[in-house]
Structures are given as C-alpha cells and as structure tokens.
Amino acid sequence: MTQTNMLTMIGEALDGLNRSERKVAEVILADPQTATRSSIAVLAKAAQVSEPTVNRFCKRFNVKGFPDFKLTLAQSLAGGVPYVNRHVEPDDSAENYTPKIIDATIAALVYAKEKLNPAVVNLAVDQLIQAKQIFFYGLGASGPVAQDAQHKFFRFNIPVNAYDDVLMQRMVASSCGTGDVIVTISYTGRTRETIEVAELARASGATVIGITAPDSPLAACCSVVLGVDAPEDTDVYMPMTSRTVHLSIIDVLATGVTLRRGPDFLGHLKKIKDSLKATRHERQGSDT
Structure with missing residues (x-):
C-alpha cells in the first residue's frame, strides 16, 4: 500500500462500509492530521462508535491494528503537492486528480453535516x-x-x-x-x-x-x-x-x-x- 493510497482507499471504501465504520472513515477523512495524533479512545469518541469498531475499521486496510494504521496514515500526509492539494500527486492526470478533488469535497461536506449543531x-x-x-x-x-x-x-x-x-x-x-x-x-x-x-x-x-x-x-x-x-x-x-x-x-x-x-x-x-x-x-x- 502506498502512502497516498491509504486516504484514497478510505474514500473509495465509503459506500461499502456499515454505518458505524463509515462514521470512523468520515472523521478520519475530515481531519486526518488529528486522527494521526489521536488515541483509539479519542477517535472512537469523535466518531461516536466503540473502540472495537475503530480497530475493525483499521484492519480493513491491510494493517495490523490501530497503531499501524496511524503510522500509514501519517505517512500519507507527507504526500500531495505542496501549495496545491494534499490528495494530488505531481504525476496525476485529469483522470486521477478530478475524482480526488471531488471526493475530498464530498467527505468534507459530510463531516460538516455531522458536526454542525x-x-x-x-x-x-x-x-x-x-x-x-x-x-x-x-x-x-x-x-x-x-x-x-x-x-x-x-x-x-x-x-x-x-x-x-x-x-x-x-x-x-x-x-x-x-x-x-x-x-x-x-x-x-x-x-x-x-x-x-x-x-x-x-x-x-x-x-x-x-x-x-x-x-x-x-x-x-x-x-x-x-x-x-x-x-x-x-x-x-x-x-x-x-x-x-x-x-x-x-x-x-x-x-x-x-x-x-x-x-x-x-x-x-x-x-x-x-x-x-x-x-x-x-x-x-x-x-x-
């Protein structure tokens, strides 16, 4: 799994997740930097799910558990094109960067919907x-x-x-x-x-x-x-x-x-x- 693929795969997996795991995905996609600094308890609370749900979600992405998931996620944040967008790589074509930008926007709007009081x-x-x-x-x-x-x-x-x-x-x-x-x-x-x-x-x-x-x-x-x-x-x-x-x-x-x-x-x-x-x-x- 490459660095960029972690974020991309979470976005692509959204439709196939159950309701609880989708909450975890939306919290991570909305603020992956905070997710890399969170404990499993903090992330579970933010997503309003149980800790086993977070661990089960992480293992969907071919990692050993939450610590390994956080490490891979942190590495993914070093990708992207500085001063442009963290989801986009320098060699991306229109076929790549178009869905990435739109998917990132959709994830942000879903997160805002959940958080807006x-x-x-x-x-x-x-x-x-x-x-x-x-x-x-x-x-x-x-x-x-x-x-x-x-x-x-x-x-x-x-x-x-x-x-x-x-x-x-x-x-x-x-x-x-x-x-x-x-x-x-x-x-x-x-x-x-x-x-x-x-x-x-x-x-x-x-x-x-x-x-x-x-x-x-x-x-x-x-x-x-x-x-x-x-x-x-x-x-x-x-x-x-x-x-x-x-x-x-x-x-x-x-x-x-x-x-x-x-x-x-x-x-x-x-x-x-x-x-x-x-x-x-x-x-x-x-x-x-």
Missing part, C-alpha cells in the same frame, strides 16, 4: 432575522464567500454588505451598535486582523457570528460560533474544501432566514426572479 444554526438565524443591518467579512479565500453571502442576503429586505478589505472592516465595525450583525468568515480563525476586527465589533455592541474553526482565537471573540473544521491545512495547501464548506454554511443560514420569513415572503423572492426573465433567452423546447 442545529441549535447553533437556529441561534445564528435568530440574530440574522432580527438584525438592523448585516455585514459579511472575509479576507483572502474567505472574501468570495462573504461576497456570495451578500448576493443571497440582499433578498431579505435587510441592509447588507460584504467587505474583504481590513480597513473597511475596521471602520464599519467601529461604527456598529446594538442590533447590527457582523458575520466573520475565517477557516483558520488565526488571522490577527480578523480577530482584532471581531473584538472591535463586539466592543461597539454588535453581534458577531463566526464561521470558523471551533476553539480558535477568532471563535473566542464571537457571540455565536458556527464551528466546523474542514480537512485542509491552508498553511500549506490551496483553500478548496474549506471554502466549499463555508459556502454551504452560508446556504444553510440563507435558507433558515427564508423559512423564518414565512410563505408570504415567497412573493417577494418570486418578484426578484421574475426581474431576470427579460435578460435570458428561452430554453430550447420550452413553451414559456
């Missing part, structure tokens, strides 16, 4: 639905996620804007007050400027919702934390799965706000959609 989602939606105005903040790769959030939330008749410039973020945060909501997006939660802006916003009286790593310095500054770790070391690799997970969380929040508005609000959303009809060619074969 519905109670915290409801709390975040509570704040957003009552907001006087909403600002989405993101730097670097999180900037486009903030822009996507603005694109969705402008529909809700709440003043909304997105900023990916730290000076604008600071100025807006300092001018906020009670009833204003800032949603700050950061995969690592360790960017100094992002943390400083969150602290400034809280000091101004704003509610700060963090879409970030749980237990990160940024999370400690937020009023509400939607904490999900994505299986990606962005200190080394290009942001991919982490960005996709955050986009999905924005979709979850936008859906929550829409549903809270109730059925009477659907007419407003239809009006926005109808405004685009004149800009598009009709579909071929369509009667409308």
Whole structure:
C-alpha cells in the first residue's frame, strides 16, 4: 500500500462500509492530521462508535491494528503537492486528480453535516432575522464567500454588505451598535486582523457570528460560533474544501432566514426572479 493510497482507499471504501465504520472513515477523512495524533479512545469518541469498531475499521486496510494504521496514515500526509492539494500527486492526470478533488469535497461536506449543531444554526438565524443591518467579512479565500453571502442576503429586505478589505472592516465595525450583525468568515480563525476586527465589533455592541474553526482565537471573540473544521491545512495547501464548506454554511443560514420569513415572503423572492426573465433567452423546447 502506498502512502497516498491509504486516504484514497478510505474514500473509495465509503459506500461499502456499515454505518458505524463509515462514521470512523468520515472523521478520519475530515481531519486526518488529528486522527494521526489521536488515541483509539479519542477517535472512537469523535466518531461516536466503540473502540472495537475503530480497530475493525483499521484492519480493513491491510494493517495490523490501530497503531499501524496511524503510522500509514501519517505517512500519507507527507504526500500531495505542496501549495496545491494534499490528495494530488505531481504525476496525476485529469483522470486521477478530478475524482480526488471531488471526493475530498464530498467527505468534507459530510463531516460538516455531522458536526454542525442545529441549535447553533437556529441561534445564528435568530440574530440574522432580527438584525438592523448585516455585514459579511472575509479576507483572502474567505472574501468570495462573504461576497456570495451578500448576493443571497440582499433578498431579505435587510441592509447588507460584504467587505474583504481590513480597513473597511475596521471602520464599519467601529461604527456598529446594538442590533447590527457582523458575520466573520475565517477557516483558520488565526488571522490577527480578523480577530482584532471581531473584538472591535463586539466592543461597539454588535453581534458577531463566526464561521470558523471551533476553539480558535477568532471563535473566542464571537457571540455565536458556527464551528466546523474542514480537512485542509491552508498553511500549506490551496483553500478548496474549506471554502466549499463555508459556502454551504452560508446556504444553510440563507435558507433558515427564508423559512423564518414565512410563505408570504415567497412573493417577494418570486418578484426578484421574475426581474431576470427579460435578460435570458428561452430554453430550447420550452413553451414559456
């Protein structure tokens, strides 16, 4: 078994695993680095399964047991192409790297689904639905996620804007007050400027919702934390799965706000959609 094959084989085996073993696989795929540092008891707890289940899962991959599995997994993390993606090898063809990237994204989304707390989602939606105005903040790769959030939330008749410039973020945060909501997006939660802006916003009286790593310095500054770790070391690799997970969380929040508005609000959303009809060619074969 080669180094890269360990992660690849776990992904390929997902559909054939029973429910308990699949939980183990999803936890490992979501954060293989943490898995290499975990005891069998810690990994079993994270996956919400028994220790024998973890051991049985490991032996599926031609290793002697959990310690041997961790060693092989750790070796696999040394693979990949630095500054690109840890799942991809330098000699991969399109036939190889295309499914690898998509499978890694699917695994990250499944992990996020399991870890995202519905109670915290409801709390975040509570704040957003009552907001006087909403600002989405993101730097670097999180900037486009903030822009996507603005694109969705402008529909809700709440003043909304997105900023990916730290000076604008600071100025807006300092001018906020009670009833204003800032949603700050950061995969690592360790960017100094992002943390400083969150602290400034809280000091101004704003509610700060963090879409970030749980237990990160940024999370400690937020009023509400939607904490999900994505299986990606962005200190080394290009942001991919982490960005996709955050986009999905924005979709979850936008859906929550829409549903809270109730059925009477659907007419407003239809009006926005109808405004685009004149800009598009009709579909071929369509009667409308």
